[in-house]
Amino acid sequence: MAHVAPTSHRRATRASHRGHRTADGPIRRSTWLGLTLAMMLGLVLSSREHVGIHAGGITLLVMLVPLTLAVFGAALRRGFGGLSAITTAGALTLVVLKFLP
Numbered sequence: 276m277a278h279v280a281p282t283s284h285r286r287a288t289r290a291s292h293r294g295h296r297t298a299d300g301p302i303r304r305s306t307w308l309g310l311t312l313a314m315m316l317g318l319v320l321s322s323r324e325h326v327g328i329h330a331g332g333i334t335l336l337v338m339l340v341p342l343t344l345a346v347f348g349a350a351l352r353r354g355f356g357g358l359s360a361i362t363t364a365g366a367l368t369l370v371v372l373k374f375l376p
Contacts, residue, residue, distance in 0.1 A: 299353060300353065300354065300356075301350070301353055301354030301355060301356030301357075302346060302349065302350045302353060302354070302355060302356045302360070303356060304356060304357055304359045306346060307346075307356070307357075307359035307360050307362065307363045308359055308362070308363075310339065310342070310343050310346065310363050310366070311359070311362045311363045311365075311366045313335065313339055314336065314339055314343070314363075314366040314367065314369070314370055315366060316332075316335065317332045317333075317335035317336040317339060317370070318332070318336070318366075318369060318370065318373065319332070320332025320335065321333050321335075321336060321373070336370050336373075336374075339370070340367070340370060340371075343363065343367050346363075347360075347364075
C-alpha cells in the first residue's frame with residue numbers, strides 16, 4: 276500500500292470567497308503619479324533619435340497603456356482618490372495622440 280501523508284499539516288477547508296469585496300478604498304495617489312511619470316519618461320525616450328532608446332520608449336508606452344486602462348477600470352469600482360487621476364488621464368491622452376496619425 277502507498278504511503279499516505281498525515282493530515283495534521285493540511286489546512287482546514289474554507290468557505291468560498293465569491294462575492295467577497297475588499298474595502299481597499301480608492302486608488303492611491305502614488306499609483307496615479309507613478310503611471311504619469313512612467314508615461315512621461317516613455318514619451319521622452321521615444322522622442323530620442325537613437326534607435327535603441329526610441330524602441331525602449333515605445334515599448335514602455337505600449338506596456339503602460341493597458342495597465343493604465345486597467346487601473347482606470349479598477350478606479351471606477353473603488354474610487355479615483357483625487358486630482359492625480361486627472362494628470363494620469365492627461366498623460367494617457369498625450370500617449371494616445373502620439374500614436375494616432
